[in-house]
Amino acid sequence: MVKPTAITNNIxxxxxxxxxxxxxxxxxxxxxxxxTVIAIEQGRYSPSLEAAFLIAKALGVxxxxxxxxxxxxxEPT
Amino acid sequence: xxxxxxxxxxxLIVTIAVYAWYFTSVFTNLPTDMNSTNEFGTKLWTMxxxxxxxxxxxxxxxxxxxxxxxxxxxxxxxxxxMKAERIASYVQAVAVFGILVLVMFDxxxxxxxxxxxxxxxxxxIISVSVRLYLYKRGV
Numbered sequence: 001m002v003k004p005t006a007i008t009n010n011i012x013x014x015x016x017x018x019x020x021x022x023x024x025x026x027x028x029x030x031x032x033x034x035x036t037v038i039a040i041e042q043g044r045y046s047p048s049l050e051a052a053f054l055i056a057k058a059l060g061v062x063x064x065x066x067x068x069x070x071x072x073x074x075e076p077t
Numbered sequence: 078x079x080x081x082x083x084x085x086x087x088x089l090i091v092t093i094a095v096y097a098w099y100f101t102s103v104f105t106n107l108p109t110d111m112n113s114t115n116e117f118g119t120k121l122w123t124m125x126x127x128x129x130x131x132x133x134x135x136x137x138x139x140x141x142x143x144x145x146x147x148x149x150x151x152x153x154x155x156x157x158x159m160k161a162e163r164i165a166s167y168v169q170a171v172a173v174f175g176i177l178v179l180v181m182f183d184x185x186x187x188x189x190x191x192x193x194x195x196x197x198x199x200x201x202i203i204s205v206s207v208r209l210y211l212y213k214r215g216v
Contacts, residue, residue, distance in 0.1 A: 003215045035079050036153040044215025045153050 006071045007046045011037075014059040014066060021059075030054040081154070082212050084139045089205045091131050096198045099124045103191070111185035121190065157211045165204035172196035 015021045023041070027034040032051060039045035040055070047055065056063045078086070099120075108116035176192050184192075 002213075005215070032151045032153070033149065035081075036151050039153060039215060042215075046216075048152050051152060 002042070002044055005043050005046045006069060008043060008068045008070055009040065009066055010068075011041045011055065011059070011066060014061060018059050026055070026058055029058040079212070080139065080143050082209060084136070085205050085208050085212075087135050087139065088132060089202065089209070091128070091135060092198065092201055092205070095124065095128045095131065096194075100191070100195070108187060111187040114186055114190075117187055117190070121194070153216060156216050157208055160211060160216070161204045161207040164207050165200040168200045168203050169196060172199065 011026075015023070015026060023037045024034045027037045030037075030051060031054070032047075036045060036047075040047050040051075052063060052067055056066045059066060103117065103120065110116055172192075173196065176189065176196065179189055179192055
C-alpha cells in the first residue's frame with residue numbers, strides 16, 4: 001500500500017540523539033505538520049529541498065547525515 | 078486516521094449518500110415534461126442546498142469533536158491537493174465533452190442538468206478519494 005521512495009532517512013535515530021526530540025517538536029521547528037514529519041520518517045513523503053535543509057538544521061547535522069538517495073541506475077551522463 | 082482524513086472520509090460518505098438518494102428518487106419518478114425546469118428544478122436546488130448545509134454541519138462537528146488543535150496545511154497537503162484536483166479535472170474535461178455530445182443530440186433539459194450534476198458529483202468523489210488514497214499511500 002505504501003509507495004516506497006528512493007530517499008531514505010535517519011530522522012528517527014537523529015531525533016533520539018537530539019535529546020529525544022518529539023515529532024511534534026521537530027514539526028514545530030521546521031514549520032510542517034506532525035503528520036508530514038511522520039510521513040517523511042516512514043518514507044511515504046520526500047520533503048522539498050528547503051524542508052530537508054530545515055530538518056537537518058533542526059537536528060544539528062548536515063543534509064547527508066539525514067537523507068540518503070538510494071538510486072544507482074540513474075547516474076547523470 | 079488524522080483529523081483531515083476523517084473530515085474527507087465524512088465528506089465522501091455524505092456526498093455518496095445524499096446523491097445516491099437523490100438520483101435514485103429522481104430517476105425512479107421521472108417528470109412528465111423532461112424540458113420543464115419547474116418540475117425538477119425545485120427538487121434539484123433543494124437537494125443541493127441540503128448537501129451544502131450537511132457539509133457545513135459536518136465541518137462544524139469535526140471542529141467541535143476534535144481533541145487536538147487543527148494543524149495548518151503544509152507542502153505535503155498542497156501536493157496532495159494539486160494531484161487530486163488534477164485527476165478530478167481530467168474527469169470533468171471528459172464529462173463536459175460527453176455533455177456537449179448530449180447537447181448536440183438534443184437531449185432534454187432534465188438529462189442535461191443531471192448529467193452536469195453527475196459530473197460535479199463524480200469529480201468530487203474522485204477528488205476526495207484520491208486525497209484519502211494519497212494520505213495513506215504517500216506522495
